[in-house]
Amino acid sequence: MHSRTPHRGRGAAVTAVLALMFMGAAEAPALAETSREQQWFLDAMHAEEMWKATTGKGITVAVIDTGVDPTNPDLKGRILPGRDLAEDLSGDAHTDYDGHGTGMAGLIAGTGSYGGGKGSFGLAPGSKILPVRMPNPLEAGNEAEASKRFNETLPTAIRYAVDNGARVINISLAQREGDPQVTDAVKYALNKGSLVFAGVGNDGDKGNPVMYPAATPGVVGVAAVGRDLRRTSESEFGPQVDMAAPGQDMIHACGGKTGLCRSSGTSDATALASASAALVWSVHPDWTNNQVLRVMLNTLGAPTDGAKRNDSIGYGIVRPRVALTDPGDPGPADVYPLPDLEAAASASPSTAPSGADKGADTAPAAARDEGGDSVPWVAVVVGVAVLLAAALAGVIVVARRRRRAAVPPTTAVSGQLPHPAPGYGPPPGTSDPVHRPGNGPGGF
Numbered sequence: 001m002h003s004r005t006p007h008r009g010r011g012a013a014v015t016a017v018l019a020l021m022f023m024g025a026a027e028a029p030a031l032a033e034t035s036r037e038q039q040w041f042l043d044a045m046h047a048e049e050m051w052k053a054t055t056g057k058g059i060t061v062a063v064i065d066t067g068v069d070p071t072n073p074d075l076k077g078r079i080l081p082g083r084d085l086a087e088d089l090s091g092d093a094h095t096d097y098d099g100h101g102t103g104m105a106g107l108i109a110g111t112g113s114y115g116g117g118k119g120s121f122g123l124a125p126g127s128k129i130l131p132v133r134m135p136n137p138l139e140a141g142n143e144a145e146a147s148k149r150f151n152e153t154l155p156t157a158i159r160y161a162v163d164n165g166a167r168v169i170n171i172s173l174a175q176r177e178g179d180p181q182v183t184d185a186v187k188y189a190l191n192k193g194s195l196v197f198a199g200v201g202n203d204g205d206k207g208n209p210v211m212y213p214a215a216t217p218g219v220v221g222v223a224a225v226g227r228d229l230r231r232t233s234e235s236e237f238g239p240q241v242d243m244a245a246p247g248q249d250m251i252h253a254c255g256g257k258t259g260l261c262r263s264s265g266t267s268d269a270t271a272l273a274s275a276s277a278a279l280v281w282s283v284h285p286d287w288t289n290n291q292v293l294r295v296m297l298n299t300l301g302a303p304t305d306g307a308k309r310n311d312s313i314g315y316g317i318v319r320p321r322v323a324l325t326d327p328g329d330p331g332p333a334d335v336y337p338l339p340d341l342e343a344a345a346s347a348s349p350s351t352a353p354s355g356a357d358k359g360a361d362t363a364p365a366a367a368r369d370e371g372g373d374s375v376p377w378v379a380v381v382v383g384v385a386v387l388l389a390a391a392l393a394g395v396i397v398v399a400r401r402r403r404r405a406a407v408p409p410t411t412a413v414s415g416q417l418p419h420p421a422p423g424y425g426p427p428p429g430t431s432d433p434v435h436r437p438g439n440g441p442g443g444f
Helices: 008-017 042-043 047-051 100-109 143-164 180-191 266-283 288-298 320-325 340-345 358-362 377-389
Strands: 022-025 060-066 127-133 168-171 195-199 221-227 245-246 249-254 259-263 400-402
Touching: 022 168, 042 047, 042 245, 060 100, 060 266, 100 127, 100 245, 100 249, 100 266, 127 143, 143 180, 143 288, 168 266, 195 266, 195 288, 221 266, 221 400, 245 266, 266 288, 266 320, 320 400
Parallel strands: 022 400, 060 127, 060 168, 168 195, 195 221, 221 245
Antiparallel strands: 249 259
């Protein structure tokens, strides 16, 4: 997720409405012949190898965000008309008031066209982006109103995306209150055959509050890992985490004069999870949403401590290359493969650890939790609602970069990309093992 530096005169209002989480280092990115050379996550995911089989062509990914700029060189020809739900702002779905939505679209569908082929790529460059612009929370004036507007608008955004052909719905936004109308919209999306991915938030090192819609039943909650394939310090953890993807030092298309930015956070990880689903779906267009998600879960790089999941990376790190080359049995077409839907719908849900409850038999074998110290999912579905009722309305959060990389048109990006920051890994007192399948140096 992403940020501009706010105007000084609006500092108090900005603080009241948003918790800006500035991710990444302040240095500009490293000098390189092309932006693609900076995109370590594409190398780690063996993108070029996958692109020989598919680029995600034929799949529409909805980006519910701040708008998407179709004039960005790396996104020309990839952006559909979309819908504007930010009624108080000028422009439309193609007017990105923050640059964040364009960045997420770039990570999903960037074509590398900037500078005559020296630009940045998305993981699924053949996919199409359906932009749905959400209201700017800075216009709300206070936290409660911002949260209210978000939850009132998001159901419409999700339903619009589904009704306009989006098989994958990317929500790289988060806030602290769930809402029954959002839950109903997610169920609508699943029943209509779509998948919904959302970032779990970037306050893992600042209280780790449960964030929505990632914690909404039926939404695939995505955490972020760094170059070392461990949870980044800011990535939130808990039973709401279903999978993880790279979310550190990400070079991608975005707003601004140069059209390139660097960012870190669960927003970026969510975009890569969404793009992964697009790749798998493009090769298997007859699979249902449940089958696509099941294959993704079956092929994750899983924890190695004997558990089937942990609260830092969920069931593991997304590996679309493996999902494409060795998908295994996609399983039943009409059974959602994660336990949260059944647990939430149960009149007396189990208090066993997430994945070990009665919904576990619907999860793929590689994604079941046989135990561990995970907080029960029911704690999210029931307990969190009670806790949040006594708390202040949460702020709508976008996982953000510290600043945009100034990118000269002739040199793409300049500076030095930092190494992983200290403190990455498990929360205090826990372990955070990550499977490294050994698919080449730095690969997974």
